[in-house]
Amino acid sequence: MKRVFVNMTRVPGTVGCVTDERLPDDGYVAYGVTVDLVILTIRADQLCVLLVRRGLAPFAGALALPGGFVRPDETLAQAARRELAEETGLLLPELPSRGSAWPGVHLEQLAAYGAIDRDPRARILTIAFLALAPDLPEPRGGTDAAAAEFVPVTALSGLGALAFDHAEILADGLERARAKLEYSALATAFCPAEFTVAELRRVYETVWGAPLDARNFHRKVTGTSGFLEPVGHSTARDGGRPAALYRRGAAELLHPAMRRPPAATP
Amino acid sequence: MKRVFVNMTRVPGTVGCVTDERLPDDGYVAYGVTVDLVILTIRADQLCVLLVRRGLAPFAGALALPGGFVRPDETLAQAARRELAEETGLLLPELPSRGSAWPGVHLEQLAAYGAIDRDPRARILTIAFLALAPDLPEPRGGTDAAAAEFVPVTALSGLGALAFDHAEILADGLERARAKLEYSALATAFCPAEFTVAELRRVYETVWGAPLDARNFHRKVTGTSGFLEPVGHSTARDGGRPAALYRRGAAELLHPAMRRPPAATP
């Protein structure tokens, strides 16, 4: 499918004219730019991703990652935050431009995707972001989402392909999340402000898809300095002996790192 | 500095009109997109980055990372490969779209940078790539490089600021490289096709800026399966007992990982 790019523009003040073959060195071609979000949460012990059902062509009726065009007055991170707020109904304070985070929600850049025909309409690049959040209220149909829903990632093979190259983006987001649980305190982003060690362990087990030894896990996380901060030993119950509650500590990176078992992640 | 965006375009087939305030949901604004390269190599036991002296405004006369606009018929990775070839004079075979690599040279996506005023002329996003290469021939002034030279990264504080946000991009690239030496076989990308354990160790010491114990290093790298593959025990000399030569093995990721000493990286 060879397309003619009619949406080339020149910017006053730059040299260069636009042809289809070879651009002058300071030539300038403009592309559409979107942000797409991999928003992960844990519901009922399942790792879920927020997907929207597309209403418009292309891929009308298919599931897709939430996202939208970057506006001229916002950075990439700001666009991602706006989309996140629109899709989840969360209101977010202003954030530093890169990385985390307000209490509990984590947002970071994942990668840029620029395959030539990833959007059949025109050349559109997307910058994907990864968001991790504790269990959220039901997503409200945002302004640009026909219908948004959290879908267990294990159910995706049976749901048909995602729109555009979103399956690849989602796979990259999942792998990033799984990898970062090893060496960062990111798992706490899936937990409410106060949580027990068992809840944190279930996060690891759910994201990695592998069981962990509860005793060793407890020793490890409580022994890693800066990971957890005990909040006055209030407790909550879950059937047995009450558990101590913790808040996330100051550490971003874990020393030593948690070790992901070699098990599969189906 | 408030600018008016005159370079907004509409793409036939998409709805939406362009205003400065609020875009319809499927609205579309176009931006300039470049790739910028952090090309690292090791020369004379110093970690060096390839920089070009800008000839044109803005930042005329300043040092900058090599890069250029993405053409409409190439992916981001292809644009990065083209720029790499133009700047270094290397001829490169066609590659799979993500990650590495042809013998010895590594290229991977680093991140996207989209601060609103990162280019004073217009809204331009850049996708940064990280390249690691063995000692290259003197860079030839490429088509769009006024002059290209490898600069030791330790010398950069005394050279004045880099153009645009390239100091931030370079810092991110350096940190990525330092981190990936820990858990990947990336250090071999700084070495020629055949190398000794001592040469590999000098790569680690140079990138990390910290000395390593030669004996323990030797045991570790030769004991990590898939990292090094002994090529018929030919040798080369460097003053003392001849050393065995190795080629990089099949492993991308190291098990167990190398450990970066806590030392500073000045």
Place this chain on the structure above:
DNA sequence: CAAATAGTGTCTATGAGACACTATGCA
């Protein structure tokens, strides 16, 4: 021979994983 670099052996501290055991709640 000495000097220089390559490579091995050995000891110790630390952390991971296995798992017995104790602690504290509820029905």
Place this chain on the structure above:
DNA sequence: TGCATAGTGTCTCATAGACACTATTTG
């Protein structure tokens, strides 16, 4: 009392780091 979950102690194995020691070259 029985059961479920929380949390600790202890053993074993693997690996990191320190460093003594051997091996193989050149001058």
